[in-house]
Amino acid sequence: MTESHRPTRASRKSSDWTALAADLGRDGYVLIPGVLTASRLDLLRGFAHKIALAAKADYPDADMDVGFAPESPELQDLIDDPPAGPLLERFLGKTPTFINAWQRVSLPHSKGGVWHQDLQRNVWPPALNVAIYLDEVTEFNGPTLAVPGTHVLPHPEFDRALQPRQTAVLGPAGSVAVFFATIWHRGAANSTDAPRRAFFCYYRRADAIRIRGAPDPAPGEGWGLASAD
Numbered sequence: 001m002t003e004s005h006r007p008t009r010a011s012r013k014s015s016d017w018t019a020l021a022a023d024l025g026r027d028g029y030v031l032i033p034g035v036l037t038a039s040r041l042d043l044l045r046g047f048a049h050k051i052a053l054a055a056k057a058d059y060p061d062a063d064m065d066v067g068f069a070p071e072s073p074e075l076q077d078l079i080d081d082p083p084a085g086p087l088l089e090r091f092l093g094k095t096p097t098f099i100n101a102w103q104r105v106s107l108p109h110s111k112g113g114v115w116h117q118d119l120q121r122n123v124w125p126p127a128l129n130v131a132i133y134l135d136e137v138t139e140f141n142g143p144t145l146a147v148p149g150t151h152v153l154p155h156p157e158f159d160r161a162l163q164p165r166q167t168a169v170l171g172p173a174g175s176v177a178v179f180f181a182t183i184w185h186r187g188a189a190n191s192t193d194a195p196r197r198a199f200f201c202y203y204r205r206a207d208a209i210r211i212r213g214a215p216d217p218a219p220g221e222g223w224g225l226a227s228a229d
Helices: 014-027 038-049 073-080 085-092
Strands: 003-005 029-032 064-068 097-106 128-133 144-146 167-169 176-180 185-187 196-204
Touching: 014 029, 014 085, 038 073, 038 196, 073 097, 085 128, 085 196, 144 176
Parallel strands: 003 167
Antiparallel strands: 029 176, 064 097, 097 196, 128 176, 128 196, 144 167, 144 185
């Protein structure tokens, strides 16, 4: 059975960020409710509304549910002032480097994705994905499922098999979930009539090194060193 990660509201005290960093390091992900102000949430919702869904994720049997964020003041704001910035600094240094961002939508009555790690795992230390919840994420509208502790494991099989410790990362709109790019995760099925929207923003250390190239490793294999090209 899928567990539910139900959040409690966190303050911005340094000790709280330290505790969240410990959770992220242990589990490979952490949920932080109430990160976005109402005005910033409204701004990002308006930005998302203008982005067409014109791409698929880089794993098998994916839906056309990805829209890359164009250069804009809204995107620049995410680069200059990333949500959960104090947490990123603890893992990526004082000046995390922005990689890319896109809108990801769980489409109504979609089947959900397969287990995978993200493409941004190709650097060391691993990149972090900051998922901004534009809508409330419930157990019914295609939440992200994550398997705690798998951020230190090789790539999983591309399937939808039940993982014994899989957890639905649920939270209200305006929450932020931070994931290691290497954690095993997938989108669950959306059984509702409405889309569920989120922004995914990726950041890495400024001095991160590229450790592997394409194509993806076979399931169960490590990454190895990338070639010089």
